[in-house]
Amino acid sequence: MTLSLHIHGAAGTVTGSCHRLVTPHGALLVDCGMFQGPKSLRALNYRAFPFAPAEIAAVLFTHAHIDHSGLFPKLTLAGFQGRAFATEATRDLLRWLLPDAGAIQEYDVERLNRRNARRAEPEVVPIYTRADAEASLSFIDAQPYDRWFEPLPGVRARMRNAGHILGSAFIEIEVDAAPRPLRLVFSGDVGPLDKALQPDPARPGRADVALVESTYGNRSREPISEAGRRAVLGRELETALAAGGNVVVRSSRSSVRRKSWRISRSSSAAGSCRARRSSSIRRWPAAPPKCSGPIVPRSAGRRADMRSAAASSG
Numbered sequence: 001m002t003l004s005l006h007i008h009g010a011a012g013t014v015t016g017s018c019h020r021l022v023t024p025h026g027a028l029l030v031d032c033g034m035f036q037g038p039k040s041l042r043a044l045n046y047r048a049f050p051f052a053p054a055e056i057a058a059v060l061f062t063h064a065h066i067d068h069s070g071l072f073p074k075l076t077l078a079g080f081q082g083r084a085f086a087t088e089a090t091r092d093l094l095r096w097l098l099p100d101a102g103a104i105q106e107y108d109v110e111r112l113n114r115r116n117a118r119r120a121e122p123e124v125v126p127i128y129t130r131a132d133a134e135a136s137l138s139f140i141d142a143q144p145y146d147r148w149f150e151p152l153p154g155v156r157a158r159m160r161n162a163g164h165i166l167g168s169a170f171i172e173i174e175v176d177a178a179p180r181p182l183r184l185v186f187s188g189d190v191g192p193l194d195k196a197l198q199p200d201p202a203r204p205g206r207a208d209v210a211l212v213e214s215t216y217g218n219r220s221r222e223p224i225s226e227a228g229r230r231a232v233l234g235r236e237l238e239t240a241l242a243a244g245g246n247v248v249v250r251s252s253r254s255s256v257r258r259k260s261w262r263i264s265r266s267s268s269a270a271g272s273c274r275a276r277r278s279s280s281i282r283r284w285p286a287a288p289p290k291c292s293g294p295i296v297p298r299s300a301g302r303r304a305d306m307r308s309a310a311a312s313s314g
């Protein structure tokens with residue numbers, strides 16, 4: 001059996017995660033992420049995919065962060081006709097994050113085109129719009145954790161809790177082969193132990209091939225308990241308050257307890273609209289709050305904030 005694996009992102013950099021697995025039964029992608037960071041990296045988002053999107057039968061998302069999902073609307077615009085699979089929570093997060101990413105691109109391009117018009121430079125178009133992103137959501141099916149399903153005949157997959165963000169998964173893939181199926185594991189981003197809001201990551205079973213993201217390079221992640229994490233956050237907040245500074249928290253609003261940390265003089269959360277949405281998703285399946293326009297933090301420079309709102313990576 002010939003099976004090949006192609007790495008189209010998150011290699012030599014930590015964003016743009018996109019792995020293409022070509023099997024005799026068909027080709028699939030694990031993640032379809034957007035490149036983020038310096039302009040030279042973001043430029044990669046505008047190039048054509050280095051494969052034919054129409055030949056991809058399935059997309060499996062490890063989690064909703066834009067550096068793992070953000071080019072999916074572009075894939076659908078470029079001819080993808082298969083199905084995409086994500087955990088239920090990831091699918092729900094993508095309902096917000098992908099249209100928001102589209103809106104941010106529209107906003108970015110509008111500003112750029114105003115500048116280009118002054119310089120008599122050609123107009124540019126966004127990679128995709130909010131409407132494109134909304135249309136792409138119909139391709140995504142939800143799958144529960146820990147249950148095998150068949151993204152294409154001859155290939156089975158199972159989402160396991162990765163403990164990274166709400167809905168995050170590492171994915172086990174089993175490809176029919178003789179004399180026995182070949183099993184691959186794609187780690188996605190793996191969360192730490194002892195988090196307040198999520199169970200510890202599950203452990204993968206046997207694997208013939210394991211693809212493990214290595215954002216931390218050759219550094220080990222320091223073990224830290226929930227209490228230790230709270231203590232570190234408390235020290236950071238106290239230091240900022242003592243200096244009369246602001247604290248920008250990139251997290252869901254519910255992660256921060258105003259009372260405990262006495263942060264009433266600080267801005268409690270960047271992008272409160274995003275925080276409301278995240279909170280509602282935690283209460284899921286409650287209806288998400290209504291927010292319009294790109295979700296951008298308000299405290300610092302608008303352009304820099306848009307980038308961080310689009311990023312939300314890690």
Ligand SMILES: [Zn+2]
Nearest residue numbers: 065189313314
């Ligand atoms: Zn992530």
